Amino acid sequence: MPKFLVTYHGMGEPAPEQAQQAMAAFMAWASSVGGALVDPGAPLGPAKTVSSGSVSDSPADGPAGGYSVVEAADLDSAVELVKNHPFVGRGGSLQVSTATLPG
Numbered sequence: 001m002p003k004f005l006v007t008y009h010g011m012g013e014p015a016p017e018q019a020q021q022a023m024a025a026f027m028a029w030a031s032s033v034g035g036a037l038v039d040p041g042a043p044l045g046p047a048k049t050v051s052s053g054s055v056s057d058s059p060a061d062g063p064a065g066g067y068s069v070v071e072a073a074d075l076d077s078a079v080e081l082v083k084n085h086p087f088v089g090r091g092g093s094l095q096v097s098t099a100t101l102p103g
Helices: 016-036 075-082
Strands: 003-009 037-043 049-051 054-056 066-071 093-099
Touching: 003 037, 003 075, 016 037, 016 066, 066 075, 075 093
Parallel strands: none
Antiparallel strands: 003 066, 003 093, 037 066, 049 054
């Protein structure tokens, strides 16, 4: 079954006093999608951008703040899996991309 990379954009980390609530909401979502969540991912930290002939500390266009990997029959099915994600409920957005693996 195809895999899809879900990247988190906007919102950043929740405030310390809301972190426990945000984690509980994420775990509830993760439980709701079950085995389709291949890799729950993690927040992303400092990054460097590699482009043709250069490396910089500048973020790439539309930086991602975290990621997850889900498995679904197709892109539309993967989108359905994340429609109720709590990150979206907090005002962030999720980009779902088809992960093209060799072989």
